[in-house]
Amino acid sequence: MSAAPPLQHPGINLGPAHPDAAEKSGELLxxxxxFLMSDAIxxxxxxxxxxxxxxxxxxxxxPAKLFDIKSAFIETLxxxxxxxxxGMASLALKYGKRVAPLLGWxxxxxxxAGLFLGFEVHDFLSMFAKGGGPDRSGYLSAFFALVPLHGLxxxxxIIWMIALIGQxxxxxxxxxxKLGLLRLGLFWHFLDIVWVxxxxxxxxGGLA
Amino acid sequence: xxxxxxxxxxxxxxxDDREYSRELRQYLWGYGLALxxxxxxxxxxxxxxxxxxxxxxxxxxxxxVQIGIHFRCFLHIDPPRQNTDDLHLILFSSLLLFFMIAGxxxxxxxxxxxxx
Numbered sequence: 590m591s592a593a594p595p596l597q598h599p600g601i602n603l604g605p606a607h608p609d610a611a612e613k614s615g616e617l618l619x620x621x622x623x624f625l626m627s628d629a630i631x632x633x634x635x636x637x638x639x640x641x642x643x644x645x646x647x648x649x650x651x652p653a654k655l656f657d658i659k660s661a662f663i664e665t666l667x668x669x670x671x672x673x674x675x676g677m678a679s680l681a682l683k684y685g686k687r688v689a690p691l692l693g694w695x696x697x698x699x700x701x702a703g704l705f706l707g708f709e710v711h712d713f714l715s716m717f718a719k720g721g722g723p724d725r726s727g728y729l730s731a732f733f734a735l736v737p738l739h740g741l742x743x744x745x746x747i748i749w750m751i752a753l754i755g756q757x758x759x760x761x762x763x764x765x766x767k768l769g770l771l772r773l774g775l776f777w778h779f780l781d782i783v784w785v786x787x788x789x790x791x792x793x794g795g796l797a
Numbered sequence: 798x799x800x801x802x803x804x805x806x807x808x809x810x811x812x813d814d815r816e817y818s819r820e821l822r823q824y825l826w827g828y829g830l831a832l833x834x835x836x837x838x839x840x841x842x843x844x845x846x847x848x849x850x851x852x853x854x855x856x857x858x859x860x861x862v863q864i865g866i867h868f869r870c871f872l873h874i875d876p877p878r879q880n881t882d883d884l885h886l887i888l889f890s891s892l893l894l895f896f897m898i899a900g901x902x903x904x905x906x907x908x909x910x911x912x913x
Contacts, residue, residue: 593816595878596880597880599874606813636898640898641909669831680820781867785863789860793856796842
């Protein structure tokens, strides 16, 4: 480990083989990292609100009635695996000589992200069907402020990924694509970390 | 720069191979460990293998370790090698998160007790 070179920024460092991206990557990724940390504060405050609202149920349904552990488990596996496949896409970007493996790993990430979102929307719909919408209680308002916000982040990550795939198709793997993929990588791994907090505090904590 | 890279092509390729297998191992370890730290708490909760307090402790511990692993293996945060600005930002954000979350829960719980 000690032989490894110093890191210029969070996330995978493309290194000397990519001089085009190296020039601006430190500055751009530090800025994006600052955005992610501020996003973490937003999520943290919504977690605090959720914790404070945990017993404000106004006679409405609670976690035991609303949550489905199997569905939460599938979502967790899908998102964790998508974080790994994005890592493989980053390696394909850094070391790959051809563009096909990069596109393949990105496509796998998209499929897993779609699976995650599909199950999450299904969860929300079944909560509505059980009378657990955001207008039912303070507790459910706090839930629907936090968890769908993460889902929206995943959705915007998907749109961003599709846009980058389009850029690769049109322009090839140029500097902008590399810098975009580095930032999307940080975003994607960050979203998985937020999900670890969500499934632990909300789903498992609620069902324990 | 590119001329020198041509001259040392062979060692450079070797170095790239080593770097590649190191980074690949990092992702694989990260995925494997995160998977274990996901399966354990889900299993514990699904089959109620501990009493409630024990479950909370186990879920919290697995989550914290898993978040550390994500930072290390997926986000490549490696303190001795990292740019100090990045580390300061992580430290500062963690501190803010701690104060804001602990403070919110403390004050609102205290208010609930006094007004309930």
